[in-house]
Amino acid sequence: AIVTGEIPATSANASPVVAFLAHMDTALEASGKDVKPQVHKNYQGGDIVINAEKKLVINPANSAQLARARGHDIITASGGTLLGADDKTGVAVIMTMVQYLYDHPELEHGLIKVAFTPDEEVGTGAEKMDVAAFGADYAYTLDGSDLGQLTDETFNAKAFTAVFKGLRAVHPGEAMNSAFADNLLMASDFHTLLPRQSRPENTAGRRGFILVDSIVTNGDESTVKGIIRAFTDEEMQGLVNEVTRAFNTVKAMNYKGTGFELTFEDQYKNMKTVLPAQVVNLAEMAMRQEDITPNRMAARGGTDGSTLSFMGLPTPDIFAGQYNLHSEREYADVDVMEASLRTVIRLITLWNLQPVPQTEK
Ligand SMILES: [Zn+2]
Incomplete structure (x- = not known):
């Protein structure tokens, strides 16, 4: 089932309804059962041992992006399973965003929708979404990797x-x-x-x-x-x-x-052909305002967002701090997740200043 929710508007502006989505299923390549996460605080370079017995480690040699993670908190599994960072980091960012909005009623925003979908990894989750009933004008999936990544193209x-x-x-x-x-x-x-x-x-x-x-x-x-x-x-x-x-x-x-x-x-189809420029531009602007350099990506595959974009809900993807997907070396970078959260909150305030789309879908 698809889990949906909404956060009422706090602003008197008539602004577009914006949604944030993540998927609840995890990859099939390794087990997602009985995951034992470990938090490795304040990474200082070198090896992070996931499982000493299995000699399972991550380091900048096998995980290039760790080279830029000095001082970050890194979460891994313990060997034998996925972490499930794909897409639990997206779920975590969205749920933290929801908490933040409730804690900060002074922050002006329009109606916000959230949705958690199943079956992304087998490519059939998003197609079950009732886009009309969901009622969002624009959406973003939180299912990306490194700082600044913004995926607006698919094959x-x-x-x-x-x-x-x-x-x-x-x-x-x-x-x-x-x-x-x-x-x-x-x-x-x-x-x-x-x-x-x-x-x-x-x-x-x-x-x-x-x-x-x-x-x-x-x-x-x-x-x-x-x-x-x-x-x-x-x-x-x-x-x-x-x-x-x-x-x-x-x-x-x-x-x-x-x-x-x-x-x-x-x-x-490549979702770029149906994404309004504004949806991608505002996400870039939100990143820049948070001192994050946007990095537009073309996904060498399909995404839930591409399916939804062709169903009438334009949905690019924003980074969520997940790495080494679909493997026992999977990890989450807490500092990048936090940057993802800042991007999303900034983006919500930017959308509050946008006009409601004229053409009804
Ligand atoms: Zn994913």
């Missing part, structure tokens, strides 16, 4: 399915001069023909990729399923063309194949 995402049909139900000893057409060979040739320079391990930054997820052979049919990721529509079209070219090459080879099908399906 465009497509899936593809290539089906190769051909008769394999022939005794291989009698295959020559028969109707034998090896659909498995067609599928593996297709995989091989996809461009190596566009593979995930060969791309980073703003370059997208093509990845085959599965090849399933079932009698007279092999099905290849894969994904394409790219930030721009131009790059996406180029990668779609590469997949189509590889498919057509296989089709043109002399296999005696009996059927060839290639289909593409949209999965999600």
Whole structure:
């Protein structure tokens, strides 16, 4: 279930309704059960021992951002589990914000909404949100990492399915001069023909990729399923063309194949195309007013925010002090969480001075 709440306005201004969201589920890569957190106060460099027996440590060599964490309080698990900082730091920042607003009724703000969502890590939590009923004009997820990070872009995402049909139900000893057409060979040739320079391990930054997820052979049919990721529509079209070219090459080879099908399906879109500039600019302004240098990021994946943005609730992501996600080395930086909290409170006061959006969704 999605947990929602609201904090009534303290200001007489008519201002937009702004929401803050975090996800309650944790990653699947390591256990999130019976987590025993440890607080390492006033980090002074070198190793932080998570578990001596397992020789599990974090230090600036395996966790680069620790180099800037001198004097910070660091929270880790104790080995064998996640910390769950992704996204408990977001939940903590939001709940501390709620407490702060109740303790400071003199702080002028409009109606504030909060929501805690499930199933972010499997990508299905945000789509269950009833955006109209929730009633926010703009939102932010608190699910980011290092100081100043502001994620306003995600990949465009497509899936593809290539089906190769051909008769394999022939005794291989009698295959020559028969109707034998090896659909498995067609599928593996297709995989091989996809461009190596566009593979995930060969791309980073703003370059997208093509990845085959599965090849399933079932009698007279092999099905290849894969994904394409790219930030721009131009790059996406180029990668779609590469997949189509590889498919057509296989089709043109002399296999005696009996059927060839290639289909593409949209999965999600780069949220930048639907984010009003104001939503991102105000977050940057809030950071600057708190002496934090904003760092716009493009997420090499999808986010709850991208799903919500396309459902009509523009939702970029703000840093929340979580690091080494999805691993036993996961940690939270309390000082960065505190900076996240300051950003959010400043942002709330900035929104109070903004006009209510004219176009109703
Ligand atoms: Zn997360």
